[in-house]
Amino acid sequence: MADAVGNTTVPTLAAPGTASGEAALGISALGIAALGIAAPGIAPPGIAPPGIAALGFAGASAAGLGAPDPHLGTPALNVTNSLTGRRWIWREPEARISLGIAQRLGVPDIVGRLLAARGIGIEGANDFLDPTLRALLPDPSLLIDMEVAAARLADAVRRGETVAVFGDYDVDGACAGALMANLLGALGCTTIPYVPDRATEGYGPNAAALLALAARGASLVVCVDCGTAAAAALAALDGKADVLVLDHHKAEGPPPAILATVNPNRLDCTSGLTLLCATAVAFLTAVATVRALRRAGFFAARAEPDLMALLDLVALATVCDVMPLTGVNRALVCQGLKVLGRRNRIGLAALLDVVQSRDKPSAFTLGYVLGPRINAAGRISQADLGLRLLLTDDPAEAARLAARLDVVNRQRQEVEASMMETAMAAAERQAAQGHAVLLVHGDGWHPGVVGIVAGRIKERFNRPACVAGVADGVAKGSGRSVPGIDLGAAVLAARQSGILTTGGGHPMAAGFTLGAGRLEAFHELLNERLAAAALLPSAADLAVEGVISVLGATTELAQAVARLAPFGAGNAEPLFVLQRARVLRADRVGREGGTIRAFIEGEGGGRRLKAMLFRAREGALADALLARNAVPLHLAGHLRAEEWNGSVNPGFFITDAAVA
Numbered sequence: 001m002a003d004a005v006g007n008t009t010v011p012t013l014a015a016p017g018t019a020s021g022e023a024a025l026g027i028s029a030l031g032i033a034a035l036g037i038a039a040p041g042i043a044p045p046g047i048a049p050p051g052i053a054a055l056g057f058a059g060a061s062a063a064g065l066g067a068p069d070p071h072l073g074t075p076a077l078n079v080t081n082s083l084t085g086r087r088w089i090w091r092e093p094e095a096r097i098s099l100g101i102a103q104r105l106g107v108p109d110i111v112g113r114l115l116a117a118r119g120i121g122i123e124g125a126n127d128f129l130d131p132t133l134r135a136l137l138p139d140p141s142l143l144i145d146m147e148v149a150a151a152r153l154a155d156a157v158r159r160g161e162t163v164a165v166f167g168d169y170d171v172d173g174a175c176a177g178a179l180m181a182n183l184l185g186a187l188g189c190t191t192i193p194y195v196p197d198r199a200t201e202g203y204g205p206n207a208a209a210l211l212a213l214a215a216r217g218a219s220l221v222v223c224v225d226c227g228t229a230a231a232a233a234l235a236a237l238d239g240k241a242d243v244l245v246l247d248h249h250k251a252e253g254p255p256p257a258i259l260a261t262v263n264p265n266r267l268d269c270t271s272g273l274t275l276l277c278a279t280a281v282a283f284l285t286a287v288a289t290v291r292a293l294r295r296a297g298f299f300a301a302r303a304e305p306d307l308m309a310l311l312d313l314v315a316l317a318t319v320c321d322v323m324p325l326t327g328v329n330r331a332l333v334c335q336g337l338k339v340l341g342r343r344n345r346i347g348l349a350a351l352l353d354v355v356q357s358r359d360k361p362s363a364f365t366l367g368y369v370l371g372p373r374i375n376a377a378g379r380i381s382q383a384d385l386g387l388r389l390l391l392t393d394d395p396a397e398a399a400r401l402a403a404r405l406d407v408v409n410r411q412r413q414e415v416e417a418s419m420m421e422t423a424m425a426a427a428e429r430q431a432a433q434g435h436a437v438l439l440v441h442g443d444g445w446h447p448g449v450v451g452i453v454a455g456r457i458k459e460r461f462n463r464p465a466c467v468a469g470v471a472d473g474v475a476k477g478s479g480r481s482v483p484g485i486d487l488g489a490a491v492l493a494a495r496q497s498g499i500l501t502t503g504g505g506h507p508m509a510a511g512f513t514l515g516a517g518r519l520e521a522f523h524e525l526l527n528e529r530l531a532a533a534a535l536l537p538s539a540a541d542l543a544v545e546g547v548i549s550v551l552g553a554t555t556e557l558a559q560a561v562a563r564l565a566p567f568g569a570g571n572a573e574p575l576f577v578l579q580r581a582r583v584l585r586a587d588r589v590g591r592e593g594g595t596i597r598a599f600i601e602g603e604g605g606g607r608r609l610k611a612m613l614f615r616a617r618e619g620a621l622a623d624a625l626l627a628r629n630a631v632p633l634h635l636a637g638h639l640r641a642e643e644w645n646g647s648v649n650p651g652f653f654i655t656d657a658a659v660a
């Protein structure tokens with residue numbers, strides 16, 4: 001029986017023989033029944049492992065939303081200290097729901113299990129696998145002030161007004177700005193897109209820039225991805241131009257006294273759409289504006305604009321602003337990826353050409369290929385390069401801007417790398433001293449990059465991390481936290497106590513400025529308020545979803561898993577464990593040998609599987625792979641189907657390993 005070794009086991013017992021599609025996937029009932037061997041110590045279904053809530057297994061949650069994940073449970077394969085120092089735990093579905101999904105939808109059992117482990121119920125499974133806007137796009141009118149905003153925009157269109165779009169220097173801000181400029185341009189308005197300079201103007205609307213836009217003839221200013229907290233600056237336009245805010249930042253108080261503030265995170269907005277990025281809010285505004293114009297008969301003699309063509313922008317912003325890829329966001333990203341694949345936006349096509357990206361676009365393309373390059377200029381160079389790339393319809397300019405952004409992105413990487421080494425070493429010392437919060441700073445560290453470095457430190461030490469650059473006696477910094485530890489509240493407390501000059505944020509991320517002399521006091525306050533973080537394990541738990549054998553790691557299984565894509569925040573790519581794999585060959589490949597390519601085999605021999613480890617300069621994980629056949633390893637990683645030269649093969653992308 002060929003599939004007796006090509007099995008898939010998961011940490012919840014399924015009744016053998018009841019799952020559909022197992023044979024097609026090479027998942028044998030035998031393999032599932034063999035669970036007791038594969039995962040000793042797993043509780044039978046229905047018996048909750050003790051103390052899950054008390055232990056707070058939130059550490060491995062990839063959702064980044066701060067809430068513990070109820071599907072994370074018992075230790076996996078007894079791995080308590082992997083080669084990267086992590087504990088492995090199962091992500092456990094409820095058997096009844098996973099089987100229900102598989103049977104109702106006629107999908108492979110593994111798909112049912114992965115969906116159930118993500119909290120998807122039987123009712124929601126179809127919309128998850130086939131997320132259409134028809135089913136999932138909410139009525140824009142659910143958002144407070146939407147009808148007022150749409151009516152004002154429709155008026156601007158009918159009167160052919162000049163409309164300024166005031167954006168932000170990050171990807172969401174650039175995309176939201178491009179979306180509104182595209183829409184209003186297509187409807188016949190003259191538009192003035194504007195992005196503030198990070199270094200000289202800072203985040204959000206400022207009176208001088210707004211007045212300059214009015215002076216250039218704008219009778220309406222639309223602020224996107226900013227403006228909710230800018231009442232004072234917006235008041236400068238009183239009597240000079242109308243203002244609309246399309247934003248998603250959490251409001252601390254009442255909205256500014258302007259025509260309309262469309263923001264699902266306004267205190268008085270009851271839409272429940274709190275997880276939309278600003279570009280998605282702008283898209284809903286576009287839908288509402290076109291609807292208002294349609295009702296007024298505006299399209300009797302002219303074609304409606306193609307709103308679907310704007311979805312590449314919404315997808316890019318949703319992924320880069322780290323919104324969870326569930327619900328309507330999933331529909332927006334899936335449809336947006338199709339639009340991106342048509343390469344009609346020549347700026348993005350040019351950027352894909354510069355990096356020679358020929359694969360079908362994925363969430364990875366958005367978050368790791370396009371996003372960082374569009375962002376790079378906002379971080380360390382001319383802020384509006386990204387927006388100009390998104391808006392240009394001149395192929396020569398697109399190629400020029402794309403090449404420039406690629407260069408700026410490499411400069412950003414160099415700036416980052418030079419800070420990273422010093423920052424990591426300082427963080428290492430603090431972690432060893434038992435600090436709950438790691439706060440490191442350096443003279444001249446670039447304020448556009450400190451957030452990225454804080455994120456890396458947080459990942460490495462599983463602690464809240466703050467990184468600040470000091471210039472002229474002023475420290476400007478950014479912090480990232482781990483689930484369950486509210487950094488934003490602590491930063492707010494530091495501002496209220498007078499230690500910080502400015503400061504605010506969310507549970508998971510915050511920004512601040514203070515006099516350099518107060519850094520120590522700030523660190524002390526953070527350590528005190530967030531003392532609970534000192535008790536966290538030194539590396540976040542790794543959530544794994546099942547064991548597969550090397551022979552069971554097939555293209556078919558990879559394609560079944562891929563039905564859950566796009567992966568990202570709120571929908572982590574499934575991690576599987578290849579149990580007791582032997583490394584036959586392992587070589588350093590790629591630029592500077594930062595990648596390890598290995599060929600591995602199961603215990604019984606047979607077909608080899610290609611496995612890759614990225615960012616593998618040093619460490620116990622890289623050493624263990626390069627030592628080859630020494631001892632069998634449990635390998636944790638992602639299984640993907642890779643297309644190369646017309647043939648499709650499975651590949652395993654290693655995240656972690658443990659000595660078996």
Ligand SMILES: [Mn+2]
Pocket residue numbers: 172173225248277278321
């Ligand atoms: Mn945003």
